[in-house]
Amino acid sequence: MPTEIQKNIDAKALRQKLARWFRQHGRDLPWRRTHDPYAILVSEFMLQQTQVVTVRDYYARWLARFPDFTALAAASEDDVLHVWQGLGYYARARNLHRAAQEVAAQYGGQLPDDLAAIAALPGVGRYTAGAVASFAFDRATPIIDANIARVIARLLNLQEPIDTKRGAEILWQTAEALLPPRGGRLHNSALMELGALLCTPRAPQCLICPVREHCAAENPESLPRKKPRPKTVALAENCAWIVRAGKLLLEQQTGSRWRGLWKLPVLASPVAKAQLLLAFDYPFTNHRVTLSVYASRAPLTLTPAQQWVSLTEIDSIALAAPHRRAIKRLAAQDALK
Numbered sequence: 001m002p003t004e005i006q007k008n009i010d011a012k013a014l015r016q017k018l019a020r021w022f023r024q025h026g027r028d029l030p031w032r033r034t035h036d037p038y039a040i041l042v043s044e045f046m047l048q049q050t051q052v053v054t055v056r057d058y059y060a061r062w063l064a065r066f067p068d069f070t071a072l073a074a075a076s077e078d079d080v081l082h083v084w085q086g087l088g089y090y091a092r093a094r095n096l097h098r099a100a101q102e103v104a105a106q107y108g109g110q111l112p113d114d115l116a117a118i119a120a121l122p123g124v125g126r127y128t129a130g131a132v133a134s135f136a137f138d139r140a141t142p143i144i145d146a147n148i149a150r151v152i153a154r155l156l157n158l159q160e161p162i163d164t165k166r167g168a169e170i171l172w173q174t175a176e177a178l179l180p181p182r183g184g185r186l187h188n189s190a191l192m193e194l195g196a197l198l199c200t201p202r203a204p205q206c207l208i209c210p211v212r213e214h215c216a217a218e219n220p221e222s223l224p225r226k227k228p229r230p231k232t233v234a235l236a237e238n239c240a241w242i243v244r245a246g247k248l249l250l251e252q253q254t255g256s257r258w259r260g261l262w263k264l265p266v267l268a269s270p271v272a273k274a275q276l277l278l279a280f281d282y283p284f285t286n287h288r289v290t291l292s293v294y295a296s297r298a299p300l301t302l303t304p305a306q307q308w309v310s311l312t313e314i315d316s317i318a319l320a321a322p323h324r325r326a327i328k329r330l331a332a333q334d335a336l337k
């Protein structure tokens with residue numbers, strides 16, 4: 001049911017201006033040159049938490065290594081995590097791998113043109129399902145990502161926080177009301193591009209915006225509104241630097257967000273400051289983690305998850321990013337001797 005504000009937007013005129021602007025100014029991105037559902041699904045998983053400039057290289061490497069659903073389904077989890085390494089949020093890689101296995105097993109490696117089937121894949125939420133349906137199959141399906149949410153909140157001058165149930169409902173209803181009767185690829189791409197290029201979080205370029213006549217934003221920089229963020233929580237991560245015969249002891253993670261990745265072994269017991277080799281902070285969700293690495297003695301026996309790894313092998317295994325950073329820095333200081 002459209003709200004009063006939504007009714008005041010002339011959707012057809014807005015779409016026409018937006019499409020004209022996009023044809024002239026839209027970026028030539030690799031995933032816009034294809035309608036292959038697999039390539040589009042890969043790009044959408046990568047773009048979920050990562051910027052376009054970073055995704056470009058990973059996307060090309062990924063498609064060269066795993067060109068279709070069947071190839072990805074047949075790969076080992078180690079290979080998948082290794083090619084994903086550096087993009088972070090590894091749950092995305094695992095879900096993409098499982099999604100490929102489901103498409104291979106259930107649909108013979110061809111993703112069907114069916115929104116419900118796409119939405120049922122692991123790691124595919126409402127946005128990703130709609131994005132694949134519109135970019136691959138040109139379906140007139142609404143999508144809301146951060147860029148589109150910002151544009152719509154501003155078009156409506158929406159004061160409701162967009163991360164509330166009501167705020168989210170208004171965004172999805174408006175995205176639906178703005179859709180053309182058929183053909184969602186161009187429209188959704190254009191709306192998203194407007195948010196990426198002109199209707200940016202800071203300093204939106206309203207003077208050259210193609211849809212400014214349809215926009216109700218009074219103070220666009222203040223929109224979209226969000227609920228107050230939870231406070232950042234400090235966490236300490238104490239790890240061991242254990243070297244024997246030029247090899248470093250590493251531990252593969254199980255049952256955590258880092259599952260399958262390698263890290264420096266955790267130091268459970270209290271540590272003396274004199275042994276500290278390196279410490280730095282990194283962000284993790286709403287935590288600020290201080291990773292401290294201490295020189296330590298080799299254990300008498302290794303756990304099943306532990307393994308000695310030489311420096312030459314380190315580039316070929318999937319390491320948690322902060323641990324790769326610590327290892328590189330300490331290796332450069334000759335701490336492996």
Ligand code: SF4
Nearest residue numbers: 199206209212215220
């Ligand atoms: S006029 Fe400004 S705030 Fe409104 S959609 Fe365009 S860039 Fe965004």
